[in-house]
Amino acid sequence: MPLLVMKFGGTSVADLARIENAAKKVQAEVERGYDVIVIVSAMSGKTNELVGWVEQTSKLYDAREYDAVVASGENVTAGLMALRLQEMGVPARSWQGWQVPINTTSAHGSARFIDIPRDNIDAKFAEGFKVAVVAGFQGLSAEGRITTLGRGGSDTTAVAFAAAFGAERCDIYTDVDGVYTTDPRVSPKARKLDKIAFEEMLELASLGAKVLQTRSVELAMRYKVRLRVLSSFDDSENNGTLVCDEEEIMESKVVSGVAFSRDEAKMTLVSVEDRPGVASAIFGPLAEAGVNVDMIVQNISEKNYGTHTGAVTDMTFSVPVNQVARAQKAMKDALDAGIVKYDELLTDTDVAKVSVVGIGMRSQVGVAAKMFAALAAENVNIKVIATSEIKISVLIDRKYMELAVQALHDAFELEKA
Amino acid sequence: MPLLVMKFGGTSVADLARIENAAKKVQAEVERGYDVIVIVSAMSGKTNELVGWVEQTSKLYDAREYDAVVASGENVTAGLMALRLQEMGVPARSWQGWQVPINTTSAHGSARFIDIPRDNIDAKFAEGFKVAVVAGFQGLSAEGRITTLGRGGSDTTAVAFAAAFGAERCDIYTDVDGVYTTDPRVSPKARKLDKIAFEEMLELASLGAKVLQTRSVELAMRYKVRLRVLSSFDDSENNGTLVCDEEEIMESKVVSGVAFSRDEAKMTLVSVEDRPGVASAIFGPLAEAGVNVDMIVQNISEKNYGTHTGAVTDMTFSVPVNQVARAQKAMKDALDAGIVKYDELLTDTDVAKVSVVGIGMRSQVGVAAKMFAALAAENVNIKVIATSEIKISVLIDRKYMELAVQALHDAFELEKA
Structure with missing residues (x-):
């Protein structure tokens, strides 16, 4: 029997009427001949x-107890969804993490999957059940305690089940109808994509397009799980975007989308000694302090100045704006400990990152030139540039962000299918 | 280490402030040197x-899914209570039914205990934990599904743990401060009892004194678990009633309390054949229909009349008022099937049951005479009388119920300690 995984987020199961709406979508797939594993989130707000x-009970709470309490929200939805399906005549059974069992590490609050044995659920399918409704976002540790995967973990649960059960597809039902070329609130010309490659989705997700959690896309890419993102509240044929292997995308545009993030800060260490090992002397302490450094640019200076006698350089990097204080402390401590020498640490929290993403870039040249020209035409000054195989990111003044996104969307003609 | 079981009902853990209040009571027992097993209900309303x-999702709901959904309320309280205790510096761990495991039958919604292995919780006590917070009202079936024990099952859970772990005492915290000689809303002279015997409590519980669930008292009596009922909201020395073996009660009064129930109906089968086997021909079908028959009185008639040629009798019995329709149907069906013959079925739903209860009755005569005299003095007509070793019950017109309770409370001088 072919099998589908369907995942419903919090807004898709926010109340009994919406659970019924979701159950109808499951019933439709059963009627098409699928066995279905449904992954549910907690009712929104729960x-x-x-x-x-x-948090009110205990400030420095025990993560084991946090997990035991918080996981109960998904359990309620799983039971209600199974009941609703039964009421519609669809044989369904609910599953909590420990019943499957969804074996995870003991890292409470951010556990990772170890394995998902198929035996128990397969046995129920063999008995004639058509649907297994699984509580998302949770698992079981080797110590027999309930774990949670962290926020967004229900998407990851869905992909992990799709991989474990060899599902034909993993449908992620949410409150948006797919992945767009950019945020429609920033560019009214934004267009929904019918298909997007895993790699592109990964760049878009990590750059701030909040449709799918990065970890779930990574997992889908690794196990080649075809993911579809679609709206619970849209019954049109056109609903959804398929996230798939690039081979499934016949003719892809050079650039698929324009992503952006407002939560960036630019930091520059002025007059760092230019010697082997200096980069690790800077980024080692930042990593230890838990700072997520994103872009890194090193400008080699030609002249010697400041307190240093050897060659010096400026080191510029970007960090999430809420990690600036932590990064400043880490750099100050490294300076005091003599691990690194620099004259000054400049911080600019008034920046934004804008990126163009597309697997077509691999085979096509001139994307960067086109991007820089489009920005120059709008007089947007580029502060930092970073590139990967399938994306080009720039850091610019935050006030130009919307302008830059629209200009790039136009330049790459993303409104055209 | 001596061990206590403490159970907190829904109103005692209704919100975070009340959970904190309950946690302080647990902490006080830990400081007195006890290991404690805490049984919690769901926050009231949950x-x-x-x-x-x-019920809104599915009218004829699958009890397995009902149990999975409904048991989640207790899980939340258990985690929050463990967190609160930890915050106070008391090493505590929460336990859901399947983690202990609390092994039950598969009778979903009204499961019964099979056993409660001590190993897992004992291992945690050995590690230095002082409190195990257990979600009440739930268990685990042999099929690996969550079961519930039915309403009031948290009291029963508490007693079962006290029995399994050899607890010194099982404290049931609720919103009343103990067991009274009668309901204070009916008789202002009602007095709280310091101690009461299991058998008396059982009669009072089953007669409508809603302090403790019958099943939990039965279990306590069988395993000789000393039960204390007390208020979460009373810090006085005088708080609580101990329910214990009668040997612990030095000098007991003849009558301990006056119980009553408004939810009674009196049914009379007129002119039933008076022959061997007729009682089972009546009460067999009633039992099969799930009717809880309480009092039974048979009046032998001296004359033959009606449609019967042999000796006839009237058979009177009482049933809960909400089972009258079911009882009527069962009797009609039995008549149509020729199982039993009668002329008429009379139903009186306007009655109440009043009972006096006391283990002292066993050794003392004249209690019934005193009861009937007290009722006669108030012109209360007695419709049915039933007696057991430690109680005498009468069925009377409902409008006299409060009067009868007060008259009996006075006659047996229950206001005096």
Whole structure:
């Protein structure tokens, strides 16, 4: 029997009417001949309520107890969804993480999958059940405690089940109808993509397009799970974007989308000694302090100046804006400890990152030139540039962000299918 | 290490402030040197919310899914209570039914205990944990599904743990401060009892004194678990009633309390054949229909009349008022099937049951005479009388119920300690 995984997020199961709406979508797939594994989130608002109670009860809470409390939200939805399906005549059974079992590490609050044995659920399918409704976002540690995977973990659960059960597809139902060339709130010309490659989705997700969690896309790419993102509230044929292997995308444009992030800060260490090992002397302490460094640019200076006698350089990097204080402390400590020498640490929190993403870049030249020309035509000054195989990112003044996104969307003609 | 079981009902853990209040009571026992097993109910209102969702989702709901949904309420409280205790510096760990495991039958919604292995919780006590917070009202079936014990099952869970772990005492924290000689809302002279025997409590519980669930008292009596009922909201020395073996009660009064129930109906089968086997021909079908027959009185008639040629009798019995329709149908069916013959079935739903209860009755005569005299003095007509070793019950017109309770409370001088 072919098998589908269908995942419904919090807004898709926010109340009993929406659970019924979701159940109808499951029933439709069963009627098409699929066995279905449904992954559910907590009814929207419930997880926040539970988290609020935990945080009010204990500031430095025990993550084992946090997980035990918070995971209960998904259990409720799983039971209600199974009941609704039964009411519609679809044989369904709910599954909590420990019943499957979804074996995870013991890293409470951010556990990772170890394995998902198929035996228990397969046995129920063999008995005639058509649907297994699984509580998302949770698992079981080797110590027999409930774990959670962290926010967004329900998407990852869905992909992991799709991989474990060899699903034909993993449908992620949410409140948007797919992946867009850019955020429609920034560019009214934004267009929904019918298909997008895993790699592109990964760049878009990590760059701030909040449709799918990065980890779930990584997992889907590794196990070649075809992911479809679609809206629970749209019954049109055109609903959804398929995230798939690039081989499935017949003719791809050079650039698929324009991503952006407002939460960036640019930091520059002025007059760092230019010697082997200096990069690790800087980024080692930052990594230890838990700072996520994104872009890194080193400008080699030609002249010697400041307190240094040898060759010097400026080192510029970007970090999430809420990690600036931590990064400043790490650099100050490294300076005091004599690990690194620099004259000054400049911080600019008034920047934004804009990126163009597309697997077509691999085979096509001139993308960067076109991007820089489009920005220059709007007088947008580029502060930092970073590139990967399938994306080009620039750091610019935050006030130009919307302008830059629109200019790039136009330049690459993303409004055209 | 001596061990206590402490159980907190829904109103005692209704919100975070009340959970903290309950946790302080647990902490005080830990400081007195006890290991403690805490049994918690769902925060009040939560179970009703979950049951409401289930019933709205599916009218003829699957009890397995009902249990999976409804048990989540207790899980939340267990985690929050463990967190609160940790915050106070008390090493605590939460336990869901399947983690202990609390092994039960597969009778979903009304499961019964099979066993509660001590190993897992004992291992945690040995590691230095002082408190195990267990989600009440739930268990695990042999099929690996979550079961519930039915309403009031948290009391039963507490007693079962006290028995399994050899607890010194099982404290049931609720919103009343103990067991009274009668309901204070009916008789202002009602007095709280310091101690009461299991058998008396059992009669009072089954007669409508809603302090403790019958099943939990039965279990306590069988395993000789000393039960204390007390208020979460009373810090006085005088708080609580101990339910214990009668040997612990030095000098007991003849009558301990006056119980009553409004939810009674009196049914009379007129002119039943008076022959061997007729009782089972009546009460067999009633039992099969799930009717809980309480009092039974048979009046032998001296004359033959009606459609019967042999000796006839009237058979009177009482049933809960909400089972009258079911009882009527069962009797009609039995008549149509020729199982039993009678002329008429009379139903009186306007009655109440009043009972006096006391283990002292065993050794003392004249209790019934005193009871009937007290009722006669108030012109209360007695419709049915039933007696057991430690109680005498009468069925009377409902309008006299409060009067009868007060008259009996006075007659047996229950206001005096």
